[in-house]
Amino acid sequence: MNQNTDLLTLRSVSKSYGTVPVLHDIDLSIRDGEFLTVLGPSGSGKTTVLRLIGGLEPLTSGEIRLDGQDISRMPINRRPFNTVFQDYALFPHLTVSGNVGYGLSVRHIQRKEIARRVAEALDLVQLGRFADRFPAQLSGGQRQRVALARALICQPRLILLDEPLAALDLELRRQMQVFLKSIQREIKTTFLFVTHDQEEAIGMADRICVMEAGHIRQLGTPHDLYYKPNCEFVARFFGENNLVAGKLGAVQGELRSIETALGRLVCSISDQPHLKAAAEGASAYAAFRPEALHLADAKDTDNRFSGTISDMAFAGSSTVATITAGADNAAQRLRLRVPSRVDGSALKSGEAVSLSFAPHEGHLVLA
Amino acid sequence: MSALPRLSTIFLAAITTLVAVLLYSPLFVPIVSSFFTISHGNVDWSSPTLSTYVTLAENHDILAALRTTLIVGVCTVILSVVSGTLLALYYHGRRSGRSILQFIIFLPFLMPPIISGLALLIFFREIGLERSLLTVVIGHTVFVLAIVYRTVLMRLQSMSRTLVEASYDLGATGWQTFWRIILPNLSSAMVGGAILAFALSFDETMITILVTGTQSTLPVRLWAMMRLGFSPDINALVALILMFTVLLCVLAARFLIPRQVATERT
Missing domain, CATH: 2.40.50.140 (Nucleic acid-binding proteins)
Structure with missing residues (x-):
């Protein structure tokens, strides 16, 4: 894990829905092992960036490279990335361990191995006691952690988080920020975190990418963005x-x-x-x-x-x-x-x- | 509602009670009278008896009709659940031509049964298909398909899109996603739809009369019995059908509002 090498590179990526452009010529490099936050107001295209990387939407033009290899056309289920969805998207008919183990069981990994890794992942997110519960029996913060465990169990190269804290109340949100950051340090996996909340961005990110109207306005450390904004939008939006x-x-x-x-x-x-x-x-x-x-x-x-x-x-x-x-x-x-x-x-x-x-x-x- | 003055609340309650009584009291008459013997037009209230039920159980025509009804019902359920689910999945994934598809599926259910029945009869004759239980099953399936389709589609539409996305995201194939995520989440809607379909098939009379061959289903049999004159075992038959149908509806409601989904929404 070398923070100086690029894990993922977006090169002049554009996306339109029909005739409506949502991303214009985005260039972005994500470094291996970093916590990168994409910050922007709603409608800025930040979630689209995440969906394009995850493979949930096709690119209109441009390319996405992983370790230098073009993966723009790689189907979603082959990409070594996992997503924590905004609504968590937990499978309601599966228990917590069923949810967490899903990514392994669809790859036909042995039951014993799955059970071991599920227990490990649940310990990591401190939900060991809840393995047999159903999602409907969990609180918002617990569901959030199940979604995280489910995403990281497949040991993805990159974890994509789509405003995962938006539905939580302020106190819980602050706890989860600290928690997410500590997990990220522990498993040393690259996180791409999308949010519209600048406090969240400052608190967690190694680097922040500020987006507006389908453009990247600035990419830098929270300190850089705060003290050296490069345009009026960033100067006004950030703090x-x-x-x-x-x-x-x-x-x-x-x-x-x-x-x-x-x-x-x-x-x-x-x-x-x-x-x-x-x-x-x-x-x-x-x-x-x-x-x-x-x-x-x-x-x-x-x-x-x-x-x-x-x-x-x-x-x-x-x-x-x-x-x-x-x-x-x-x-x-x-x-x-x-x-x-x-x-x-x-x-x-x-x-x-x-x-x-x-x-x-x-x-x-x-x- | 608490803002309503007391008097109008009483008035509304009275109206509701009246409507309920008018709607449901005729249903209780055959149930009650099925437990008493009738002689010379007078009900003998003094001695409750199950004799009408015994007579009914000894009526081989009725038993044969019951068996036919069950066979038709089960076949109809299987056919309509499979095709209704497939149609719902197809409709859900489609962007264009949706309203046409919807209209086509609902038309047989909304048309007067006599029109559907006649159309089917003419169709079967044109293609040279003998009237039999098969034609009854086809007729019933066409009729109840809309209900199963609608039930499954509503569940499908209330399912979060991200569930499917999450499944793919976690590495599942389309086939795995269908069997392990979509189908289990539709299953209670499919069971609910199946029960409703069975209840509809069980009661269906008009289309059945038109397209059946020599065998008759229970409602058709009942209708034939009525033409010959009223016999006390009809009361018993009506009571049984009524209770069975109510049971089916209660079951269907249970499956269509699964507890897990209900708690998640609150």
């Missing part, structure tokens, strides 16, 4: 963000200025050559996270602007202030996140404040 429109100014080493309604702002462009190369005067956004914004003090000379607090919202561990900044005709709504304190925030609604963010905590995205 809370402040985006201020403007025109690009001069490059100053690893920084670049942008002229905005809040004045000249300076943001980091390190490791993003396309931002360095972009023409001066090009439309772009300055993007900075609510937690990067802070009340300015005397030391802050860059990225300093004033605004008025229009609203304060307590959100548990942090408090979010909504701020109106800039001239009246180009007012910007910004969000400022500060840690919550038991005796209340020093900030008051209606108060005028002076704000700033450090240049290396701001980034740029092209419009």
